[in-house]
Amino acid sequence: MVRWGARLLFLGLAGCVESYLPAVIDAPNSYLVVDGFINGNGVTRIKLSRSINLAVGTTPPAETKATVYIVDDVGARYAVRETSTGFYKSDSVVLNPARQYQLRIATTGAKAASYESELVPxxxxxxxxxxDWAWQGDYVGIRLNTHDPQQQSxxxxxxxxxxxxxxxxxESVLEYRGGIIQSRITPIHTCWRTEQNTIIKQGSTAQLAQDIVVNQPLLAISNRAERIKIRYSVLASQYAETAPEFAYNELLRKNTEAVGTVNDPLPTQLTGNVHRIDNASEPVLGFVSAHTVQYKRLFINRADLNLPGSWRFDSPYATCTTTIELAPDPSEPQPIYIPYTRVFATSDNVPIEYYVDNGMYLGYTGSSRxxxxxxxxxxxxxxxYW
Structure with missing residues (x-):
């Protein structure tokens, strides 16, 4: 499964004295990139794109209008249709674990060709x-337990x-609507932010007598992080892998996450399990696996952390300030009066509340959007789920 974008897999080294830029950085080739897996108990999502050379700073182009199918080893097919540019999605299906599966892709246009992944269990x-979670020094550590009584994972x-x-x-109680300042009807003070973490986290019990994972660390969150200030949730997804997929993702992790110091491993060329049917020598980037997925969600409330009430969290709003718009402003030759505004008539600025002095409404306070x-x-x- 590709997680690092559509870049060529042949990575150059930066020398200690001068940079070495291999010819592949300017290579004109554009290879198919297949990102995703076959979901045995839900919706399969596949992203198709094209690689670009390392000298290009643009977003890799999407591979559109392709025909994509999941196919099993007895010929049953399940369509994976394009739902947005370069993104393909199947219906929710439950696949037979006794079968093996592969992905078949037919591209169109100037680069029309047929591709397939290897059959995998x-x-x-x-x-x-x-x-659950536990304090780890100045961090909140998220950890996980699992086991396979069949010893098969x-x-x-x-x-x-x-x-x-x-x-x-x-917190804004006013908004610009209908050409004037009015009481706010659209709440914009409390929100929820969701981020998909892209790090590759793997573990193996192959060297253990029992197929049991205990207190596997998933991530660590600073005790100052904004995300734990009010309420935080993490949805963990678990996948059982084959040994080849595990090895592929481990190399991918080393190539993308553990490169940058003299002690890190050298970048390695990755060999996936997807190939072009009429030209097996053409590189195709990606490893298509097949597995069911298990999920579990954890919530952490501010009160659960037992932090002092005066605890200061990091904030992206540390430099924010407010401004005042007088209405009317005595210094203006053509003053405006409440409920009209000039400052907050633009989308860049938002009124917060009326500016009041000695019981007199003199204008508005506000800040940037x-x-x-x-x-x-x-x-x-x-x-x-909140």
């Missing part, structure tokens, strides 16, 4: 027994989706 993933990979509640720097409107960083609709 459907790995049945055991349930996540426990997902042995190789595991985990991914996780983080969601947290946050508030903007200022980035400081007031939490939707700049998240969504104001509470998740259904």
């Amino acid at each position: 459907l790995k049945v993933t055991p349930a996540i027994d426990k997902l 042995r190789y595991y990979r985990w991914s996780f989706l983080e969601t947290w509640e946050f508030t903007s720097a200022y 980035a400081c007031v409107d939490c939707r700049v960083r998240g969504v104001n609709a509470k998740p259904g």
